[in-house]
Amino acid sequence: MSNQSPFPSVDRVLNLPAMQVVIARFGRARSVETVRAVLDEARAAWRVGSAGGSLCEEEAVVRCAELLEASEQPSLRPVFNLTGTVLHTNLGRALFPAEAVQAVMDVLTKPSNLEFDLDSGRRGDRDVHVEELLRQLTGAEAATVVNNNAAAVFLALNALAGRKEVIVSRGELIEIGGSFRIPDIMARAGCRLIEVGTTNRTHLRDFAAAISTKTGLLLKVHTSNYAIVGFTAAVPEQELARLAHEHGLPFVIDLGSGTLVDLSRWGLPAEPTPQQALAAGADLVSFSGDKLLGGPQAGILVGRRDLIDRIKKNPLKRALRLDKMTLAALEAILRLYRDPDRLAQRLPTLRLLTRTAEDIGLAVGRVLPPLQEKLAGSYSVSLCACSSQIGSGSLPVERLASRGIAIRPARKGRGEGTALEKLAVAFRALPIPVIGRIEEGALVLDLRCLEDEAGFVAQVTHLAVS
The missing domain is CATH 3.40.640.10 (Type I PLP-dependent aspartate aminotransferase-like (Major domain))
Structure with a gap:
């Protein structure tokens, strides 16, 4: 192994036109810090022989842009609450009008x-x-x-x-x-x-x-x-x-x-x-x-x-x-x-609680086809009857008749649970994470709280399934 490091200098990467675009967006101080971190990581891997090739200038810029973009993602983010629990403590409880x-x-x-x-x-x-x-x-x-x-x-x-x-x-x-x-x-x-x-x-x-x-x-x-x-x-x-x-x-x-x-x-x-x-x-x-x-x-x-x-x-x-x-x-x-x-029309909590199963069923009919097309071959996707709950300790034994989407692995037998867990992870990895619940051998997406149908459907194509 040659002792010559096959990596560009920090200054060389910073002066690239593509890197100037990155600097303009994220600021020079953060960009310099990220370039150094990327090159240090690559050099450390190269020294111990865990990386076979060098890191070219263009690759360094791409890696820096990826890291800076990821760091811009806020920790507190909107999600689609399809758990069936309207006032979900972990998902922020009541929504504002x-x-x-x-x-x-x-x-x-x-x-x-x-x-x-x-x-x-x-x-x-x-x-x-x-x-x-x-x-x-x-x-x-x-x-x-x-x-x-x-x-x-x-x-x-x-x-x-x-x-x-x-x-x-x-x-x-x-x-x-x-x-x-x-x-x-x-x-x-x-x-x-x-x-x-x-x-x-x-x-x-x-x-x-x-x-x-x-x-x-x-x-x-x-x-x-x-x-x-x-x-x-x-x-x-x-x-x-x-x-x-x-x-x-x-x-x-x-x-x-x-x-x-x-x-x-x-x-x-x-x-x-x-x-x-x-x-x-x-x-x-x-x-x-x-x-x-x-x-x-x-x-x-x-x-x-x-x-x-x-x-x-x-x-x-x-x-x-x-x-x-x-x-x-x-x-x-x-x-x-x-x-x-x-009040029931103007207050989101009450509007969601009073939503009828028939109305929710119509929503299922509108968003079901894109999911069926995306998951065809790997999963069966169908309308299901389910029960919502109020949540946050309110009326714990009461259930609200609802409708949802049941997603089951196409192949039965061993590994079904793992497949559902992987699918749940894939839904949570979407640009706007989708949170459902796994029960009775299916990932169930209860649509009681889904009001932005267009936003949900628009990101179905981003769903990473194997």
Whole structure:
């Protein structure tokens, strides 16, 4: 092996006309760094004999352009959610309507009165942009918002029951995704958990027996991500509220997902609302912004003004506050709820949840032929009936009739699972990744959440299948 390196110098590559185009796009500093890295890698391989030939100037430019192009790909990217889960936690949950997108753009590109009172000319409270809307929609005396519902529960417990006992039914000690557990949140909030009753049955007398001078509040947690059926008993909210008030204690309800409308009007399963909880006697209710509400990630607290005031004075409130983009989006979403008759058309979450199986089936018919043509010979591609779910812990046992595309290996037998996994990887490698689910020997693409049919079909030709 010759000791002479068969590689061009860094300067020679940088001065090539083709490289000048690369530099013009990505900048000189990054281009120089990439050229050096490419040549260093090639030289190192050549020295140990793992590369048989040299790297010519043109090849070096192509390799640099490829690396720089790949580095431009953002980490957070749009995908096609064809999993059948509408509010998919891992895929971003709720989608914004045009009104919310525009509201965010406005506050991003122009100064805003985020914390400025236009009437007095003095510093204002950022919660004011959504508090009145929340009061109107829920009937609460006051409201405040933080960055998610876990934070809302944490802040309420810390502000109202720090160093005190909080009584909750044993059957409501939930754990949700990301290992969020009610007992852990209580401990971090400085409260002592007092669990009463049993996993499947809790009675009013259990709560009454646990109340003492150390009690800070009574807590009810909506078991939104699971259901206990069979021999069960739970204390009605009205009775818990009455008991709490007899002892001068706040009664707090964590609704988890939460919705501001009766979903049954659209044929969806009913989910408790903050309005119902407050009417039942709750003093404070917490719920999420990016689940059934269909908005941005936020934790919303509504209820008695004196309790909200105590929460807002807690030093942790500043650490958990919303930024201007989230507030702008949330305000726009809440405004849509003032017109419930058109909500299903204007709010993406509700529009996707209320989409009929027949309508989805028509969409399958439109996008199926290109997939069948692309995968012919290797896979069978056909329409299938499937079931969607709401997601993010909302109504976990409920399913929505849907339609999708089932893709199965043409050859049966050993290796079917591997073939499906490879196909799933190929779909995820598309310019806009496609995320489906593998079940019962098929890669299923549930089209409930597919609204950009043209965009999906346009990239089918890029699907790399073997």
